[in-house]
Amino acid sequence: MAGIYLHIPFCRQKCHYCNFFSVASKRNRSDLVAAIIREMELRRDYLNQQQINTIYFGGGTPSLLTEDELKKIQEALEKFFVLAPDPEITFEANPDDLNPALLKMLKSTFVNRLSMGVQSFYDEDLSYLNRVHNGEQALRAIRQARDAGFDMLTIDLIYGIPGMTDERWLKNLQTFFQTGIQHLSAYALTVEPRTALAHLIRKGRMEAVDEVQSSRHFEILLSETEKQGFVHYEISNFARPGHYSRHNSLYWLGGHYLGLGPSAHSYNGVSRQWNVSNLTGYIRDAATAASVEETETLTIEQRYNEYVMTSLRTSWGCDATHISHVFGEAFSDYLFQSAGKHLDAQLMRREGTRLFLTNRGKLFADGIAASMFLDEAL
Ligand code: SF4
Known part of the structure; x- marks a missing residue:
């Protein structure tokens, strides 16, 4: 199972909390599309001719691409790679971009799943985050996506926003359930260094994030999604059975993927690669494949640590049988020893050979995984 990620780094304006590589301008768009197509051609063998099951257009804001640009990318993907007969093709879109004409255009391409950056249905939260859209636009975009015939939809919501009461978070979730959408990604607001939000909080111009409030919202999220029949299949992801994201599951289950575009990451089971996080540098270097800034060949303990960290975040859990098979028995012994406390x-x-986080453990997922890491090979 293999996938392709394309990073389209343009945004209308920078959201205060964002630390993705993106630029608040649409200049160089056609040069970027040409560079991505060149990168595809140069790296067409990276996945060893594996069939491509999932493609994900992320960003940034892919919904800023024109029809002509998107169709050129589709043609190139079909030319350079072998796509599975029923691939999942996800396209990230912001509610302020979606309208019947754009949706009709997307429907005429191979895109079959939309991921909408709603974040909240309340204007107060959206204004704290410096999002372009408002709550009404989010609801309208969802309705229009349905009318256009998209039945595979997912939205992102953010909790733990200062000023977002427990009641407002609950109402956000209830609004989501009323839409009938089958998949939800919900993230705690985190203040990353070097973001506008970190700066504004430091200057006292924005209220700081309260970890206790965030944990309460996470607990509300777990109980409300469970009541509605959603499976909590990854720490930030919830879906009705049969509606898991195939692309993200590929990341979590150790599948291989090629990342195209500035700042995109790739993994082929042996090495991990990063493209340069610079738009003009990427466009210049894509012609020579020099856009790959760094390649890291993973050591056995890095691969073990990565497996422990990603698997513990999922509903499939961390499987000692898999560890024993891939890394050796000493590693599965170490797994149980480090999990003891x-x-x-x-x-x-523990269920058989698998370990899972409990609901309380999910609140400390990163710390628990880090405490089980190996510093050197056994
Ligand atoms: S739209 Fe997404 S990528 Fe762009 S600034 Fe906002 S959070 Fe970042």
């Missing part, structure tokens, strides 16, 4: 504290539970 978390099992005793009921932050984890």
